[in-house]
Amino acid sequence: MIITENLTKIFRDKKRGEVRAVDGIDFQCFPGQIYGLLGANGAGKTTTLRLLATILQPTSGTARVAGYDLNTQPEMVRRNIGFLSTATALYGRLTARETVEYFGRLGGQNGSALAERIEEIFDLLGIQEFASRRCDKLSTGMKQKVSIARTLVNDPDVMILDEPTVGLDVMTSRTIVRFIKDCRSRGKTVILSTHVMSEAEKLCDTIGIIHAGKLLAEGSLEELRGKTGLDDLEEIFIRTVGLTE
Amino acid sequence: MKLQQIGIVYRKELRDTLRDRRTLISMVVVPILLMPILIFGMATITIRLVEKARSEGSSVMLLGSEHAPELAVEIENHEGITVIPPAEDFVRRIENKDLRVAVEFPPGFESRLETGTDSSDLEVKIYHYEGELRSTFALRTMQSILRNYRDRVVEKRLKDRHLSTEILQPFQTVASNVASPEKVGGQLTGGLIPYLIIMLCLTGAMYPAIDLTAGEKERGTIETILASPVSRGALATGKFLTVLTASVSTAVLSLLSLGVTLRLAPLFVEIGSQKGKQLFQFAMSFSGVVAVFAMIIPLAVMFSAALLAIALLAKSYKEAQSYISPLMILVMLPSLVSILPGIELSRLLVWIPVLNVSLVSKDILSGTFQWDRIALIFLSSSVYAAGALWVAARAFQRESVLFRT
Structure with a gap:
């Protein structure tokens, strides 16, 4: 609301x-x-x-x-909130998984609960195959998926x-x-x-x-x-x- | 919770920073390599140059040698001296470094000395190139030859008058060094080392500071992070700690590298001259290193905070670099002053940032611990550091800084 x-x-x-x-x-x-x-x-x-x-x-x-x-x-x-815009870029030197993990931790999640949450989102968005690649090596489409995963990780x-x-x-x-x-x-x-x-x-x-x-x-x-x-x-x-x- | 957030930000920023090649070079590679290159390199080059200049021999031109036939032969036979025929353009040749020195004898030089009449108006001129190393060597050699000759003339005159040469030397002077090798070394190289460490502290912090602020703006991650569940304070603190870590690691690595270099130096470098030996005898005491390190910490805090605040103003990496270069000069100047011979800590200098730490580190490295001054300097640089931190913290709260258009 x-x-x-x-x-x-x-x-x-x-x-x-x-x-x-x-x-x-x-x-x-x-x-x-x-x-x-x-x-x-x-x-x-x-x-x-x-x-x-x-x-x-x-x-x-x-x-x-x-x-x-x-x-x-x-x-x-x-x-x-989950905030997403074309200006919200990703940290190029972090991998997709590290990125989402970072924002999850900032949202107060950790341990296995966070890991499970990330797996779930990655499966849903089809990120698994490039989860360990650095964000600056991803295509625009892949980056957008990771950005979506970033906004979703804390389930706002x-x-x-x-x-x-x-x-x-x-x-x-x-x-x-x-x-x-x-x-x-x-x-x-x-x-x-x-x-x-x-x-x-x-x-x-x-x-x-x-x-x-x-x-x-x-x-x-x-x-x-x-x-x-x-x-x-x-x-x-x-x-x-x-x-x- | 806030502490935990700072920890999360810090770990992420550190990981991010350590994956940046520019940062790695300035934080790890440069401090490790700089000390050995500088110490081995400079020392060997200096020693080689001096020795080369010595062994190479000096070209000397004798003007009016017919007035001093005896001396001319002596000079010609002197080791390391090549006498070349007289020519009109000797001044130009000295300036061009083709000729080291030219010696001019006045008319009737030796014959007037021989007769023993008043000869105090006789003047032997040595033309040389002031400040040019090899010309200076030749000048010294010629001066010593002439001095010996004069002594012999004096001796002969005394003998003729049946006087002993002892009346010229009623007593002797002996110079005896009381400073330990540490202190001698400290005076010779002690000024340069704090200067280098302070500069490394700054350059080590520079890239991460730019990368974590202007870099975020340039890459568009600043909005991402500002809309995330983290407080601005935690974000600023995490970034600050990352930059500080880089700065301090640079200092630690350079100190370690310095220690190892000085330990190994005598094993690898063939040191011919006494000066070279002195240079390497400069042994640093462990407590000295720890004390210097402690003095550097508030400076590193100040640098990190100031760099963050300045870089945060910029919209891009390039812009940040151009803002930071004046700061580099601002730091370089006072720490350069500390290398100047004769500059000592005073009541006033204790309050000048960077210079104070630089000077006190020089003292500490040469084994002098003036605790009241050390405490005062630590205090004053901590105050400056706190000021810089306050400015940086404020900058992170200001929209006009974060979103400058």
Whole structure:
């Protein structure tokens, strides 16, 4: 479960002055559902997700992630989330197994329980054959699988995925999509960001359209269609964003 | 829990670091090889050069040798001297190092000495190349030949007047060394060794510090780790301890290598000159090594923390390297000063970071333990170290540093 309350992030930039990257956003994501933040580049998607993952601290407002407050319990939040983006790379000099083991240990697991958990995930994702290879020797697809294994090892309740399929080939991106759907069916709360309309259309139970740091519209695809009287998500998006321009 | 997290981060970072070739080279290979190469290499080269210059013989030009026929023959017969015919361009030849020295005799040199009349205005000029090793050797040889000749003239004049030569030497001076070989060696090489160890401490920490901060940003692992169930404090501490380990291991390895080298040196190197013998007689006491090591620890803490804080500012490996090079110079300067002859610890120098440790280590290695100063320096470098640690810890909490755009 994710509940944001007036979540705001302001950057101070020498050239541009004050930038309201996330401007008082309120939304809720529920377990067993996929919430999609749809927005153009620079709309504030990544900053929102970084705030939820406690990588950045909100300027004002807050959010409760898996029942913990971002500002007061950031470590408990981190313990209960899996964060994945194209920017979350792996340690190249560690093997796949060492990588997943490291994050498992940081999550408080150890010994045979951790080993079993890793075996289980590696079997599930087909990582076994390259488990002892160093991450910098893996293909992009293999790396993505290891990244998924990394987010899964502590079995978090909330998955935060920042443009998870950007720049991936068809096969790898299918692996990711399968993983996202799998999370939903296991009752996890999933929030993802995307600028790909078809992906939002296919995957998300709720879509939030974000532009210039503000959440402009929210609802299921049907609800958005009802509100705008348009059928195509791209049209809906342009209309929603364009109206405020 | 937090301690456990620090341990997890530390073990991972250490494993990661030890798989980095650059780190391995600066942390293991360089300190082990540097000491023997430097000590064997420099010593043998210096000794060889000096001996070569000595044995090679010196070319000497005599100007106005007709005024000093007796001396000219003596110089010609002197071992290691080749007299070459006089020429106009002797100055250029000396400058070009084709000629070591030229000796100019004034007109009527020997005949005036012979007559015994007042000859104090007679001047024998030796043209030489100041600071050039072989020219200096030749100069010394010529000076000694001339001195002997003068002594003989004096002796003859005294004899003519029926006086004993003893009246010229009413007493003798004898120089007697009271410093132990340790101290003599300490003075000769003691300044260089702390300098090297301090520099190695810094370079050993440099690559891991960059790799664990700017390297993480460059490779995109920083977001991965910041979103993981680990506190920033534990992360920073684990990284700091890893860099410190690298720094201290570099120091330990270089000290070990130094000890072994000094122990083995006399067995392998043929040492001809007295100076060479002195160089290797510089035996380090075990307590001296331990004390130097203890003085280096707060310095290693300071270096590790400062390097981490600086490297964390950078977005890439390259950027970090360019930020760190001024720090290298900043460290190199004070520790270089400590090598200068005549620089001793003073009330003020005790507070100058790096230089203080460098100087006190020089003292310790030559067997002088001034406990009040040692304690004060340990304290002051610990204070600097704590300051650097505080800055590094703050940097890890700042978004503007972690995500600089």
